[in-house]
Amino acid sequence: MRICVHPLNDNPGSPVIVFGNALGTRASLWAAVAARLADDYQIYLSDLPGHTHPRTDEADDFTLSDLAAGLVSSLAELGVEKFTYCGASISGGIGLTLALDHPDSLTGLVACSTATKFGTADTWAERIKDVEEDGTRGQLDDTADRWFAAGFLTEDIASGPAVLTDLAMIDDAAYIACARALTQYDVTGRLEAISTPTLFIAGAQDPGCTPEAMTELSAQVTDSTIAVVPDAAHLPMVEHPDLVFDHIEQFLSKV
Numbered sequence: 001m002r003i004c005v006h007p008l009n010d011n012p013g014s015p016v017i018v019f020g021n022a023l024g025t026r027a028s029l030w031a032a033v034a035a036r037l038a039d040d041y042q043i044y045l046s047d048l049p050g051h052t053h054p055r056t057d058e059a060d061d062f063t064l065s066d067l068a069a070g071l072v073s074s075l076a077e078l079g080v081e082k083f084t085y086c087g088a089s090i091s092g093g094i095g096l097t098l099a100l101d102h103p104d105s106l107t108g109l110v111a112c113s114t115a116t117k118f119g120t121a122d123t124w125a126e127r128i129k130d131v132e133e134d135g136t137r138g139q140l141d142d143t144a145d146r147w148f149a150a151g152f153l154t155e156d157i158a159s160g161p162a163v164l165t166d167l168a169m170i171d172d173a174a175y176i177a178c179a180r181a182l183t184q185y186d187v188t189g190r191l192e193a194i195s196t197p198t199l200f201i202a203g204a205q206d207p208g209c210t211p212e213a214m215t216e217l218s219a220q221v222t223d224s225t226i227a228v229v230p231d232a233a234h235l236p237m238v239e240h241p242d243l244v245f246d247h248i249e250q251f252l253s254k255v
């Protein structure tokens, strides 16, 4: 399947970094971090189906493997054969899938706020039913509690509310299609096969992808490190872009 991938800058010949968004966020989720890398890298923002750009196909039953394969082929059409991938949450899962299924395409992987399996079939069925009934705007209160550390939304009255506004505006069917893909996603027990240099990033207060759980993931990947961002929950690239940039820049200097 075709994945929407857009250049953030025009830096031909530089190493390529591709950013991937979290469920219910726009492709611009990583913009504050990506902009800081734009002098030295060619940056692309990739989009979950229908999250920023109109859906390029109407398939409702894709998997994260389909998204990973689609990203590789969509980048190849742009002349990109090798890249470092930075994915958040579901896109961290796409990143782990890329490292398992397409290792030759990857120079490095940044897997942020992610897991080898998210929730259960029951929790996803419940969330899908809620979105069918109330739309993504019905998710706002619960999601704000998961995405941001206590106090963030009142301390930074620009970034957090902007991301939540994006959530309310995202196409319900696109959100549900990705939620269905997450229901099937499970790479538990497979990470030892990953040889790509990998940086895991966890928010210290992420209630789902906890630092402890992500430390266990990092322990399974041979060439990996983990960074824990203080005072952050599920979206540390929004809460503390400077800190996340520092971790990624340090990682990139070694891959």
Ligand SMILES: O=C(O)CCC(=O)CC(=O)O
Binding pocket: 021, 022, 023, 024, 088, 089, 090, 091, 118, 143, 146, 147, 182, 208, 234
């Ligand atoms: O955020 C994702 O990409 C998937 C996992 C999830 O739904 C976590 C959340 O919204 O809090």
